Each structure stands twice: as C-alpha cells, then as structure tokens.
Amino acid sequence: xxxxxxxxxxxxxxxxxxxxxxxxxxxxxxxxxxxxxxxxxxxxxxxxxxxxxxxxxxxxxxxxxxxxxxxxxxxxxxxxxxxxxxxxxxxxxxxxxxxxxxxxxxxxxxxxxxxxxxxxx
Amino acid sequence: xxxxxxxxxxxxxxxxxxxxxxxxxxxxxxxxxxxxxxxxxxxxxxxxxxxxxxxxxxxxxxxxxxxxxxxxxxxxxxxxxxxxxxxxxxxxxxxxxxxxxxxxxxxxxxxxxxxxxxxxxxxxxxxxxxxxxxxxxxxxxxxxxxxxxxxxxxxxxxxxxxxxxxxxxxxxxxxxxxxxxxxxxxxxxxxxxxxxxxxxxxxxxxxxxxxxxxxxxxxxxxxxxxxxxxxxxxxxxxxxxxxxxxxxxxxxxxxxxxxxxxxxxxxxxxxxxxxxxxxxxxxxxxxxxxxxxxxxxxxxxxxxxxxxxxxxxxxxxxxxxxxxxxxxxxxxxxxxxxxxxxxxxxxxxxxxxxxxxxxxxxxxxxxxxxxxxxxxxxxxxxxxxxxxxxxxxxxxxxxxxxxxxxxxxxxxxxxxxxxxxxxxxxxxxxxxxxxxxxxxxxxxxxxxxxxxxxxxxxxxxxxxxxxxxxxxxxxxxxxxxxxxxxxxxxxxxxxxxxxxxxxxxxxxxxxxxxxxxxxxxxxxxxxxxxxxxxxxxxxxxxxxxxxxxxxxxxxxxxxxxxxxxxxxxxxxxxxxxxxxxxxxxxxxxxxxxxxxxxxxxxxxxxxxxxxxxxxxxxxxxxxxxxxxxxxxxxxxxxxxxxxxxxxxxxxxxxxxxxxxxxxxxxxxxxxxxxxxxxxxxxxxxxxxxxxxxxxxxxxxxxxxxxxxxxxxxxxxxxxxxxxxxxxxxxxxxxxxxxxxxxxxxxxxxxxxxxxxxxxxxxxxxxxxxxxxxxxxxxxxxxxxxxxxxxxxxxxxxxxxxxxxxxxxxxxxxx
Numbered sequence: 001x002x003x004x005x006x007x008x009x010x011x012x013x014x015x016x017x018x019x020x021x022x023x024x025x026x027x028x029x030x031x032x033x034x035x036x037x038x039x040x041x042x043x044x045x046x047x048x049x050x051x052x053x054x055x056x057x058x059x060x061x062x063x064x065x066x067x068x069x070x071x072x073x074x075x076x077x078x079x080x081x082x083x084x085x086x087x088x089x090x091x092x093x094x095x096x097x098x099x100x101x102x103x104x105x106x107x108x109x110x111x112x113x114x115x116x117x118x119x120x121x
Numbered sequence: 122x123x124x125x126x127x128x129x130x131x132x133x134x135x136x137x138x139x140x141x142x143x144x145x146x147x148x149x150x151x152x153x154x155x156x157x158x159x160x161x162x163x164x165x166x167x168x169x170x171x172x173x174x175x176x177x178x179x180x181x182x183x184x185x186x187x188x189x190x191x192x193x194x195x196x197x198x199x200x201x202x203x204x205x206x207x208x209x210x211x212x213x214x215x216x217x218x219x220x221x222x223x224x225x226x227x228x229x230x231x232x233x234x235x236x237x238x239x240x241x242x243x244x245x246x247x248x249x250x251x252x253x254x255x256x257x258x259x260x261x262x263x264x265x266x267x268x269x270x271x272x273x274x275x276x277x278x279x280x281x282x283x284x285x286x287x288x289x290x291x292x293x294x295x296x297x298x299x300x301x302x303x304x305x306x307x308x309x310x311x312x313x314x315x316x317x318x319x320x321x322x323x324x325x326x327x328x329x330x331x332x333x334x335x336x337x338x339x340x341x342x343x344x345x346x347x348x349x350x351x352x353x354x355x356x357x358x359x360x361x362x363x364x365x366x367x368x369x370x371x372x373x374x375x376x377x378x379x380x381x382x383x384x385x386x387x388x389x390x391x392x393x394x395x396x397x398x399x400x401x402x403x404x405x406x407x408x409x410x411x412x413x414x415x416x417x418x419x420x421x422x423x424x425x426x427x428x429x430x431x432x433x434x435x436x437x438x439x440x441x442x443x444x445x446x447x448x449x450x451x452x453x454x455x456x457x458x459x460x461x462x463x464x465x466x467x468x469x470x471x472x473x474x475x476x477x478x479x480x481x482x483x484x485x486x487x488x489x490x491x492x493x494x495x496x497x498x499x500x501x502x503x504x505x506x507x508x509x510x511x512x513x514x515x516x517x518x519x520x521x522x523x524x525x526x527x528x529x530x531x532x533x534x535x536x537x538x539x540x541x542x543x544x545x546x547x548x549x550x551x552x553x554x555x556x557x558x559x560x561x562x563x564x565x566x567x568x569x570x571x572x573x574x575x576x577x578x579x580x581x582x583x584x585x586x587x588x589x590x591x592x593x594x595x596x597x598x599x600x601x602x603x604x605x606x607x608x609x610x611x612x613x614x615x616x617x618x619x620x621x622x623x624x625x626x627x628x629x630x631x632x633x634x635x636x637x638x639x640x641x642x643x644x645x646x647x648x649x650x651x652x653x654x655x656x657x658x659x660x661x662x663x664x665x666x667x668x669x670x671x672x673x674x675x676x677x678x679x680x681x682x683x684x685x686x687x688x689x690x691x692x693x694x695x696x697x698x699x700x701x702x703x704x705x706x707x708x709x710x711x712x713x714x715x716x717x718x719x720x721x722x723x724x725x726x727x728x729x730x731x732x733x734x735x736x737x738x739x740x741x742x743x744x745x746x747x748x749x750x751x752x753x754x755x756x757x758x759x760x761x762x763x764x765x766x767x768x769x770x771x772x773x774x775x776x777x778x779x780x781x782x783x784x785x786x787x788x789x790x791x792x793x794x795x796x797x798x799x800x801x802x803x804x805x806x807x808x809x810x811x812x813x814x815x816x817x818x819x820x821x822x823x824x825x826x827x828x829x830x831x832x833x834x835x836x837x838x839x840x841x842x843x844x845x846x847x848x849x850x851x852x853x854x855x856x857x858x859x860x861x862x863x864x865x866x867x868x869x870x871x872x873x874x875x876x877x878x879x880x881x882x883x884x885x886x887x888x889x890x891x892x893x894x895x896x897x898x899x900x901x902x903x904x905x906x907x908x909x910x911x912x913x914x915x916x917x918x919x920x921x922x923x924x925x926x927x928x929x930x931x932x933x934x935x
Binding site: 024026027031033034035036038039040041042046047049053054067068069070073074075076077078080082084085087089100119121 | 577578648649650651652653656657675676677678679680683684688690692928932933934935
C-alpha cells in the first residue's frame with residue numbers, strides 16, 4: 001500500500017489539521033526537552049511540538065514561513081522559536097513571524113493532560 | 122492599579138526619543154502627557170539646514186506625527202509653553218493655564234540661541250537659527266530681500282549662510298575668530314573650507330567684531346551692520362548664529378540646581394536625575410559632569426539611560442559622550458572629532474592634497490586616535506571615529522591608516538565605499554539581496570536611526586556583516602548627524618540585557634556562576650530565558666570559564682552543535698569525519714564508500730580543509746552513520762578546532778624541510794574537541810612555499826630550515842586577512858605549547874562569535890605576543906588551563922553512536 005501524500009498547507013493558511021479531527025497522544029511531556037522541541041510525523045507532514053521553560057506546549061507545522069526551515073531544530077526562548085536556517089523568530093502561540101518579518105507557520109491544537117501531550121489532527 | 126503619571130516638557134528629539142525608548146521597555150507603566158512650545162509634532166531639527174537649502178521639505182523631516190502620540194495614548198499639548206513647575210503639588214502649568222499632574226517629570230527644554238548684547242539686536246529682520254519658525258522666516262526673507270549677514274562662522278552659521286545663498290541672497294559671514302569653525306577645525310582645513318564656500322559665492326569677514334545693528338531711519342527694520350572698526354555693511358537680514366545656551370529658565374524658576382559656570386544647564390547625575398529625584402532632564406538643556414552637548418548623538422545616549430531608569434529597571438549610567446561633527450552643506454565633505462589641537466605627547470599623521478581638495482589629519486596619542494579632521498574625503502570618518510571611541514590601538518595598521526578602511530584590503534566593499542554616490546539600484550548586501558534604495562526608503566519611512574533597526578527592517582548587513590560599514594554610511598548620509606555609531610565597548614550583548622560581553626564574562630568569573638539561569642538572575646536579564654543570541658554565548662562563557670564544573674545546556678546551542686552535524690537548506694545534515702592532518706587510508710575510505718551506499722547519501726565532496734563531506738544525510742540516520750563510519754567527529758559543525766590543513770612535507774616533497782604532515786597530526790590530536798568562541802582553522806606547511814596556505818588561518822605554521830614560524834589571526838573568509846607573525850620556535854613541542862597558549866587566551870578573552878582576527882584586532886598583536894611569547898610562565902599556565910579543559914572530553918559521535926541523546930534523533934508519531 002502506498003502512503004497518502006498530503007500536500008503542505010498553501011501559504012497564508014494558518015490552521016493545520018484535517019476534516020475529521022480527534023485528539024491523538026504523541027508523547028509524554030518528559031520526552032520533549034524543556035526549551036526544546038520534538039518532531040511528530042503525521043499525515044499532515046512533520047509537526048514540531050515545543051515545550052517552553054514554563055512547561056507550556058505548542059505545535060506548529062515544522063516549516064518556517066521564510067524558506068521552509070525545520071522550526072523544531074531552532075532555539076526556543078520565551079514563547080518564540082528562532083528558525084535554524086536564517087534566524088527568523090516565530091511566535092509559538094500564533095505561528096506568526098515576529099515583525100518586521102511576516103508570514104505564519106500553521107498551528108495545531110495541542111493539549112497537556114496528566115503529563116501527556118495530545119495533538120488534534 | 123492606577124498608572125503613574127509622566128509629563129514631558131519639551132517636544133523635541135531628546136525628550137521624544139526618551140519616550141520611544143521607554144515605550145519599548147515599559148509600554149504600560151505610565152500615563153504620559155507632552156508639552157511642546159512649538160506648534161509642530163516632533164521633527165528632526167538637524168535637517169533644518171537641508172530644508173533651508175531647499176533640498177528637503179518640512180514634511181520630510183517629521184519624526185513623529187500626531188497619530189504616533191495618539192496610538193501610544195499620549196496627550197499632546199502643542200503650542201503651549203510651560204511656565205511653572207509646582208514641585209510641592211507636583212504639577213506643571215502652561216502659559217494658557219493648561220495643567221498636568223506628575224509623578225515623574227522629564228525636562229527636555231533644549232537650548233536657546235544666544236543673542237549678542239549689542240544695540241539693534243531686537244530690530245525686525247534680526248533672527249536666530251533654531252527652529253521651523255526661524256527657517257521659515259529666512260526662506261521668506263530670501264524671497265523679498267537681497268543682502269544677508271550671518272554673524273558667526275560656526276557650524277550653524279555656515280549652514281544658514283549656505284542655505285540663504287542657495288535661495289538667492291548675497292551672503293556675508295562675519296566671524297570673530299581667526300578661522301571658521303575654530304572649535305571643530307584646524308587652520309588648514311578651515312582655509313580649504315572657506316575657499317570652497319567662496320567658490321559657491323559666499324563672502325567672509327574674519328576677525329571682525331560686530332558693534333551694532335543699524336536700523337532704517339524711522340523704521341524698526343534692519344538696514345546694516347556696523348563693526349567695531351567703524352565700517353558698515355548693508356543688510357536686509359541678519360542671522361545671529363553665535364552659539365546656544367541651555368534653556369534652564371523653567372528649571373531655575375522651580376528652584377532646581379543649575380550649573381553656575383559658563384554655559385549653564387540643569388545639573389543631572391549619571392542617571393539623568395536633577396536635584397529633585399522625581400524630575401529627570403535630558404538633551405541640550407542639561408549640564409552633565411560640567412558638559413553641555415549641542416549635538417544629537419549624546420542626546421540619544423542620554424535618552425536610552427533615562428528611559429531605563431524611568432522604567433524602573435535601574436540599569437545603565439550615562440558617562441558622557443565623545444562627539445563628532447559633520448557639516449551639512451552639499452558638496453562640502455567635512456568631518457571632525459575629538460581633540461585635534463595636538464599638544465604634548467601627541468603626534469600628527471597628515472595627508473594633504475591642496476589641488477585635489479583633500480586634507481586629513483589624525484592626532485595620535487599612545488598609539489590611539491584621539492582626534493581628527495577630514496576635509497574633502499570623509500568616507501572613513503565613521504571608521505576613524507569608531508577607532509577613537511573604542512580606544513583601539515592603531516599600532517598594527519598605522520602605516521596604511523591614512524588610506525582608510527578600504528586600504529586594509531576590504532574586499533567586501535569592492536571599493537564602493539562612497540555610499541552617497543551609489544545609485545539606488547546598486548546592491549549593498551549580497552547575502553540578503555538588498556539594494557541601496559530599499560535601505561534609504563526604510564530609513565525614511567520608518568524613521569530608523571540605528572544599524573540594529575536597519576538590520577531588523579531590511580536584513581541588510583544582518584548575515585555576514587561585511588557590508589556593515591556601507592550600511593552605516595548610508596544611514597549616516599540619510600539621517601545626517603542624527604546617526605551615532607554605537608561603540609562596541611559599551612554595546613550590550615543583546616536586547617535581553619544592558620551588560621556587555623566583557624561584563625558578563627567578568628561576573629561569571631568573579632561570582633563563580635555555573636548555569637545560565639544563575640547568570641540571568643544575577644545580572645537581571647530582562648527576558649525570562651534570553652534569546653537565540655545570548656543563550657549560546659552564555660553557554661560558551663560558562664563552559665570556558667568553569668570547565669568540568671559548569672553544566673552544558675544543549676538547548677542553548679545552535680542545532681548544528683546539538684545534532685553534531687551541519688544542517689542544510691532542506692533540513693538534512695552533512696557529516697564530515699575527522700582525518701587527522703588530512704591523512705586517510707584504504708580502510709577508512711572503504712567504510713566511507715559503504716556508508717554512502719547503505720544510506721543513499723546523494724553527495725560526497727572534498728572540503729576546503731582537506732576532509733570528506735557527506736551531504737544530504739537524514740537526521741534520524743546520523744547515529745547509525747557515525748557507528749558505521751567508526752571515525753571521530755570532524756567538528757565541522759562546531760565553534761571548535763575544525764581542521765589542520767597540511768602539505769605533504771619533508772617525508773615526500775623534494776623541497777620540504779620539516780615534517781608538516783606529522784606536525785599537523787600532532788596539533789590536531791592535541792587540540793581536537795576544544796570549544797572556542799568561533800571556529801578555529803589551522804594549517805602547517807613544510808617549507809616557505811606554504812602549500813597549506815598557512816597565511817590565512819587562525820593559527821598557521823610554516824616549517825623553515827631551523828624550526829617553525831607561527832602566524833596567527835589570519836582569515837580566508839568574508840574579508841581576507843593575512844595572518845600576522847607571532848614568533849619562531851625550534852621544536853614541534855614548542856609549536857604545540859605556543860599554539861595552545863594562543864588558543865586559550867582567545868578562549869578566555871574573545872567575545873562569543875569573534876574570530877581570532879577580530880579579537881586580535883581589538884586586543885592588539887603586541888598584547889598577544891607579550892602574554893604568549895614573552896611571558897614564558899604565563900604561556901605555560903595558559904597551555905595547562907587548555908589541557909585541563911580538554912581532560913576527559915569525549916568524542917560526541919562515538920557517544921551518540923552508542924545511544925546517547927537519542928531523543929535528539931528520533932521522531933514521534935502522530
């Protein structure tokens with residue numbers, strides 16, 4: 001059986017996820033380094049799941065709006081991540097590039113329950 | 122909670138700049154009201170001269186329009202002069218009765234032009250040159266009248282005279298002193314300036330004292346000027362430009378202490394507080410450590426510090442400013458800074474081409490620039506000023522200092538260092554594809570003043586930085602004197618802190634801090650966990666200061682150092698195995714070939730440093746690739762020793778006099794795994810033919826018949842820098858020890874992301890020689906500290922091939 005290829009979101013579309021959405025458990029909180037991220041492979045493409053210093057979790061499509069850099073590999077600070085390719089800063093909560101840069105990485109709904117991280121996909 | 126009330130008196134550049142700085146760091150702290158005596162919002166006073174000259178319009182020089190005040194919730198009282206401060210009830214009152222209460226008051230009342238106390242100074246047609254009103258009055262007079270006399274041959278007087286001439290008047294400049302702009306220029310430069318202004322049609326009367334301004338009989342209007350020697354000159358317009366005095370009237374009437382001596386000014390301390398701690402003052406109205414400033418750069422320095430204290434952050438002191446002057450007369454290039462009068466212990470370097478109209482004089486004291494005058498060619502003004510402000514030693518560049526920054530082999534600029542002459546579509550920043558027009562537009566439309574702001578908005582010079590000088594020049598030529606290059610010595614590490622790299626390092630050392638949160642807490646970081654710029658630096662400073670004690674924080678490292686491979690544009694990685702001294706063998710090559718096949722690695726390439734690069738490896742394959750290679754990490758991804766490039770040397774080469782390959786292997790085996798502020802590249806050549814290119818390496822070694830020559834601080838990158846001769850030694854053991862000592866000194870003293878060349882330029886080669894070559898004991902101690910740091914350091918690939926840091930390489934499934 002061949003894999004279903006889901007094309008990346010068109011530019012400008014800033015909410016990720018499909019039509020039939022449900023919560024999926026992707027990892028425990030401990031598996032994500034504090035001030036870091038992990039990549040979750042999904043049918044929507046790679047999703048970066050971030051953990052801040054305050055143990056908040058956020059999820060964004062793992063593509064910088066600038067040139068597609070993997071945001072999961074960037075340095076996390078406050079509620080932002082710096083893209084590893086050209087150092088754009090992307091807000092974790094809204095997926096928006098920090099001004100004066102402009103653009104957004106699609107957001108995915110994420111929740112933390114009993115120490116486990118769930119994505120709505 | 123109710124907000125505190127902040128009232129600003131004086132709606133000019135210094136005061137409004139302070140508000141802008143304040144809003145940046147504490148946007149919600151205050152309820153703000155502003156009083157302005159002029160009917161205009163804040164404008165760029167420095168650019169009044171181009172307006173007078175008809176080169177710009179008033180609209181061009183507006184900095185903050187009414188909507189800026191509205192958007193920031195600021196109540197703006199225009200055309201209302203504040204006449205009273207009641208310090209007991211904490212209230213200010215304007216002429217028309219408008220009143221505002223304050224918790225903090227900021228005075229930025231600026232300065233008043235000085236009127237000569239001579240008969241006739243109050244006649245119609247006698248004006249000063251200070252604000253939009255004066256400028257308009259001059260423009261109007263120029264349309265009706267013919268003869269203008271400008272009293273005062275200083276900066277302002279000459280700019281006024283030039284503008285009036287361009288507007289069609291006959292202009293004579295009257296000056297008391299022997300030559301023009303005597304406070305900024307020496308006699309030679311002033312003479313050249315006078316000549317070129319005369320060529321534009323201006324007339325000059327030097328060493329001439331005005332005795333009286335004469336009126337038309339029966340009218341209140343000026344008719345002419347009478348001098349002390351009795352002679353007279355006809356004039357329909359007289360502009361007094363003999364100097365400014367701090368406007369301290371309001372402060373004085375409120376009982377605030379003002380400087381009693383010459384000039385006056387509201388006395389403030391290093392936090393810009395007056396004698397009433399609720400009242401701050403900034404700008405031309407203040408007297409700080411006995412000095413009053415009439416140029417814009419110091420005002421901006423004050424604004425920054427003052428805003429910080431108003432925001433209750435309590436960091437930063439204003440310690441006075443070194444200033445420079447530029448004359449804004451089109452076609453005249455003039456730059457002056459510091460003390461150019463010379464005197465005991467100083468020496469002059471002078472370049473003078475009277476025919477070509479170029480004069481440059483730098484005054485040097487103790488191998489540092491203390492002052493300078495440039496006429497005709499001011500391209501390098503900002504660079505000299507930077508050297509002056511940073512108190513950088515010029516000993517090493519002395520012989521070509523006069524030829525400017527581009528004379529130092531600055532290939533980044535390709536000689537196009539005349540920003541003003543560049544066409545708008547010429548590219549400035551090759552990395553980000555930004556041309557001059559885009560930068561100029563951003564500066565004008567967004568009101569940018571600093572290099573940092575231009576970088577943020579246009580990306581120009583934000584990558585490799587080789588065009589920084591050019592961007593600074595464009596900034597300087599676009600905003601005029603309002604541009605102030607920030608001295609590196611006082612530049613904070615990043616927006617998260619007020620502290621410089623040096624301060625942070627010192628505190629880490631003195632307070633024995635061992636973790637990033639400790640530093641941030643101790644030094645009162647403004648952000649909870651820093652940013653992508655300060656965290657990697659802090660991590661390095663901690664680890665290099667306290668090896669085996671400080672804890673590494675992988676989350677504060679760039680991805681390359683966390684993944685131990687170089688991220689590529691498509692998110693895959695490249696792998697460069699270590700081959701000591703560039704020597705390999707059949708078994709290594711076979712393993713490399715097998716790995717390429719097994720993991721479908723698309724590209725195999727030989728690097729500039731004589732190693733093999735495997736490009737396009739998926740991240741999750743990295744640990745397995747390393748296990749199969751069974752070779753140590755090449756650290757091609759790290760701020761660390763990269764490679765030691767070698768030539769084949771005496772073992773095979775018929776010219777070789779030393780075994781350079783073995784020397785390279787020994788160096789690499791000793792120092793691999795050491796982390797450094799930036800990457801370190803080395804090379805060893807076996808004879809002076811230098812096939813390993815030792816002349817452009819951080820440490821370059823060249824074998825000669827009688828031993829080894831060691832060169833340091835070379836660079837083959839963005840800006841080619843030839844390595845400088847450090848010393849000559851006899852044995853390979855000495856090469857190792859001297860190299861180790863140099864690297865350790867660099868590790869301990871350079872800023873994070875400084876290459877050796879940047880650090881040596883700042884510290885001076887003389888200093889490095891003294892610590893590493895002349896002081897044998899210190900050399901041994903440095904080398905020992907380096908070897909101690911290296912103790913027990915593991916190969917990161919071997920560890921990860923065995924399963925360490927697995928989470929870094931494995932994906933989750935959703």
